Amino acid sequence: MAKAIKREQEVVVISGAHKGKRGKVLEVKAGEKVLVEGVNLITKYERKTQDNPDGGSVEREVPIHYSNVMLAEKYDARQSN
Secondary structure (H helix, E strand, O other), X not given: OOOOOOOOOEEXXXXXXXXXXXXXXXXXXXXXXXXXXXXXXXXXXXOOOOOOOOOEXXXXXXXXXXXXXXXXXXXHHHHHO
């Protein structure tokens, strides 16, 4: 199956815990995963370093499978029918 999802496109999550959320594709990873802005966030704890002397927690996106997202244009066209 050819993957029609590319970087910088807007997508909608169509299944899973984040169903209905929209975001821009930040990265398409090998292994059929996509990184979507603002979707599937986890809290990552960073240790103290010279660059980050306070350490602390950072929220970042985790990749989701491309079958769980749909292009926003296609999704909107389907909803209007």
